[in-house]
Amino acid sequence: MTAGSGFDAEAEPYRTRLARLGAVAAGHRDAMVPADASLWPDLPFPSLTETPARLRTMARAYALEGTGLTGDASLAAAVATGIDHYRRRVYTEGADPVGNWWDWQIGTPRKLLDAAVLIGPHLTNRRSGALRDAVDHFVPECRLNDYSGTSTGANRVDLCTVMLLRAILRSDPDKAALAVSALSPVFPYVHEGDGFYRDGSFIQHTFVPYQGGYGAVTLSGLATLFAVVRGSPWEITDPNRQVVFDMVERSFAPVVHDGFCMDLVSGRGIGREPYGDHRKGRGIASSILLLAEAATAAERDRWQRMVKGWASRNTSVPMLKAAESSDLGFHARLAAVLDDDAIPAAEEPVGHRLMAMSARAVHRRPGWCAGLSMASYRIGHYEHGNGENPRGWHTGSGMLYWWGEGHGDQYSDAFWSTVDPYRLPGTTVSTRRLADGAGEGWGDTCPPGRWVGGATDGMYATVGQHLNGFESTMEAFKSWFFLDDAVICLGAAISGRDGVPVETIVDNRRTDALLTVDDAAGWAHLEGHGGYVLPGGARLETLCEERASSSVTRSYATLWLDHGVDPSSAGYVYLLLPGASLAETRTRAADTGWARVLANTARTQGVEVPSLGITAVNFWNEGAAGGLSASAPCAVLVRERGDGTATLAVSDPRRDLSELTVTWDRPVAAVLHGDPFLASAATGATLTLTFERLAAHGGGSSTVTVRL
Template sequence: MHRPSRRSLFLLTGVAVAGAAGALVPARAAYTPDDSFIRLRRRWRDVSAGTGYDPGAQPYRDRLAALGRAAARHRDTMAPSPASLWPDQVFPSHVATPRRLRTMAHAYALTGDDSLAAAVAAGIDHYRRHVYAAGADQVGNWWHWQIGMPKALLDAAVLIALDGPRSTALRDAVDHFVPERLLGRYDGNSTGANRVDLCVVMLLRAMLGSDHGKADLAASALAPVFRFVGEGDGFYRDGSFIQHTYVPYQGSYGVSLLSGLATLFAALRGTPWQVADRFVFDMVERSFAPFVRDGFVMDLVRGRAISRRPYGDHDKGRELAASILLLGDAAPAAQRARWQAMVKGWAVRNTYRPMLEHAEPAFHARLSAIMKDDAVPAAPEPVGHRLLPMSARAVHRRPGWCAALSMASHRVGHYEHGNRENPRGWHTGSGMLYWWADGHGDQYSDAFWATADPYRLPGTTVSTLRLPDGAGAAWGDTRTPWRWVGGATDGVYAVTGQHLSGLESTMEAFKSWFFLDDAVVCLGAGITARDGVAVETIVDNRRTGAALTVEPGWAHIEGHGGYVVPEGLRTLRESRAGGGVTRDYVTLWLDHGVDPRAAGYAYLLLPGASRERTRARAADPGVRVLANTARLQAVHVPALGLTAAAFWNAGTAGDLTASAPCAVLVRDGALTVADPRRDLDELTVTWRGERHTFGPLAGREGASITVPLA
């Protein structure tokens, strides 16, 4: 690629860009002569500031111009005082001030403009003296002091090659707030994504002082991240990723973890601290990809982050894609090829927040190259079912549509709130059934969480008892007492169930879902409560103004899908405001009455179905409900030769008998079983007189077992 001369490069509002594709301006010689650290700092600058594109070509020219304007503005408005570094950011300014300093440092790395480096050096020292000082008290959220602030300040310091007393003082401050002992134990705030971030901070600290011991620690302390856990934070064998002990978090903390690891793999490659463990490579497809559809990360694994901003799911999808492509540089060729095809498919199908329109320059260059490369196919959406019992999550994909289920259990909270975020996510674990048909990739993206009725989330069964903001313990400890949450899947179809307790209510219910080719069969039984208010099951709460048709036994939303509901369906069309916007909703629900005793329901969800097809399915559902009680829920689907059951107790459904609580699916000459409670020493399942005994199942983490039938 052509490398423009320094004189030929353009001016970015007072900041002249130098360098070209794959090359940054070398930092000033200010370090101890140590080849290992010289190479490491060079690689860090390449990864942190971004390379691999021509800064004189569009769209990089405009994006770098915007960076240059921001950096020049920060430089020119800096006005150090005892109370602030910028007048509009009064100390402690945990986020904005360090972020501005890092922005200026990134611009310096691309330009070599010494005025920016001088301003960053002065700004870091001023902030360090007044806020981030060795010996200062840690006030407020620990994260700012141990990860957020040191990561930004050290990144800026490394990029400008901060030296002398200012460098020493910053290192002392970081050592005060981030002592090496934080990486000595894998617990508390030093797990999962937080552990990776702490390792990044430790590596930056090592780079600033050419400290081999801290670099060794930064690399070796990653080891606990690269192994499966059986409880608490981390990755599980079924693909679950938990943070904050009780919250499935691939879509927020998990994205941060993968981004940090991708950066570390890239920066440390070819150095004495190169990361050799390949554990995370398997997790890309096992843990993260199942929760991405058309380039966005599903909200059921984003914790309290769902409340932050519209289209946050698409933003996280872009960040995840960037991390996967960067990590691919260190992956075996076969995995790298699959990842490139997967990300290309996401980008091709993401029409609501196109990846290339919002990509940072380095990611844009990587993705553009793949998009233009005919040798890299755009992988289609996969088809099949993924059940992750350890995080009470399931994803079902069929041609043209996708559904995802969010449940709560004795391990997984109803929802997470904290730091004043997501205070009304109360019922997201009460069996929320997300679904997307073609053309509706923004269904939960476009201000859904700001405007939707939090008591009427699709798929849930809830007591209408009014709850205060932030009901239940913070940080996800809003679990139920029940262990039967999970199900059985043969990888194509599934039965999934949840023994549900309402959040801070007396409501109890047994809910099950049967995931088929063109439908989800939804059953509820044993619905009881003593709250003095009504209990409702929300068939759907669709963010749309599309036409609604309601006929005896069925309903249909134009352009979305249909519902076969035998009786009792209630509907509402309304406009709801929140977050400064208004959105239209169509709500369909079943009213179980005040303080119900053993109420139930049965209905079919038909994603993407036309009105005519919905009417035909109402006349001939194609599904026979074998049982729908608090002891057993089961269905038979003749066209698929499928029988499936959630045995809440031992029992019999048609030709199927189980000796203990379990989930069972029979299809195509095979029997699939699972122990959602994870406590059975032995289980006997009989199908048409053929007995199969399994055990012990307690240690299998609720995983499905499939055996052939005679």
């Protein structure tokens, strides 16, 4: 698994890549000059990442066929010398682990052990024993005794991987058994803190949605360990391991679009590198194909079709080509899937996924996709740490990402290094200036707002956020109604006392496309992207500019609403029309009856869309709107289907209700399908539904089907 397998070393592109690996390894070997303060002159100690990485590269060239150095004893001896030299001067028993704990307990020992295992007996008993003792010092067994602190989620999987490598190094069956048994706390669903949630959320660092970072590491580590110990006495048989397989489609697939992983679940890593979202998507795809080898036939078939679809649609960074320079094993598995005509490429699914426990939502329709990032009393505004993402302050203030046809690099190509961080699309913000890295690190930037979430029937959704501005007095009530060809966006009771303007950013696209605005008719259009409709007649501010970072310049078209300095009760209504043409935008703006705003206040926000049979209301408090009433704060989505039936999706976004009564002023003959949380239903001239224990549903939607 470490070296790579499953490919013909004589076939291209493997032959060229393996020869290149051999050349790099030879260069490292020839340049190695062990000294008191370094192993290579250009990498002064401690060099916790680069020096062990070079040793592992050399060991891979020794172990793999076709490198020109396969089985080369002098290369293996150089690796052994390098490992021991580094172990004696840096990674030595009793050394002070300065810096990040992760390097000493996961990153550095993982690479050193990988290299040691790959060269096998070339690392003498004395040297392997000394490395064992160093690893035991920094990663003692007690690290796996308690599932808490930094020994949870992805970190626990990595620690178990280190422990298993340590077992292999010295043929220690007890350590192998510990490495496998200590994985068990990772598998079950969690209700708080780090791990997988039933709604598909994955949290790390307590407050950060992280499928694109630590979640991907968890998936990769588990897929690897399942493969390594399969068929051995230590095979993973914990019945809760099925959660990992279920999360492929419940947690990871919803946040991967056309082969890239959406930045809304990548924490502080969003600006780490250009096209990092595509690299994360490849990593998830690689893990899924590897995990498929341990899955059921039905799961394997679905996953291979899904990954083939991702790879087929990713034109920004073609997945197979990119895999040549990263993971030859993944390249081989992906190439086999792409070449197999019996495996059809799955289309992007259509529907809505609301992950209430992580304050995230993803909406898919033919030709476009949107993702929403919010903050709540349990999910931070943003994460910064280790100097990364110092200006991500407002990414949780209702940032609305969206991708249309051909827009796969919209947030990939230097977006984070050049975008105005005070004007992220969809957000409502105080323009008060903030310091880099403002607020607590590692995601501990949670606002007090509890009403964050919404209701969905799996196709459409009403989502809301009681927003408290980051390090400001700004407050707002924001709602999004996700439909077929539009997202209706409402804001109400927007206030602030910071002495600066408050703005709502309708959009901020990385493009130099033609922007057309018709203030009188209440619409704007961005050529090749989509349209915007402002039915309330608000003035739309626009700016087309070039923005530069240290090395690149990118064009932006920004559209926003200026609520003025210290607003007291400002609001907004606008429609986002992804992919709409200019004519379609103009037509929608002229069709004033297409959607009706039922309410837009601090108590209630709701809309009605007759053509879709939809009535949707976010009740910030108990109240009534559009024929719906609720006895407590909740979200309600009603869809009349045109066949004499209707569905009502109801949720408790605050997650604190013991009882809720929802009334619909509509004649109903019968309840066709109930819900486990539905306690009673009264039909007749009106429909009255009483739900109990909704707080236990984790913000999920309870759906009831009725006959009208």
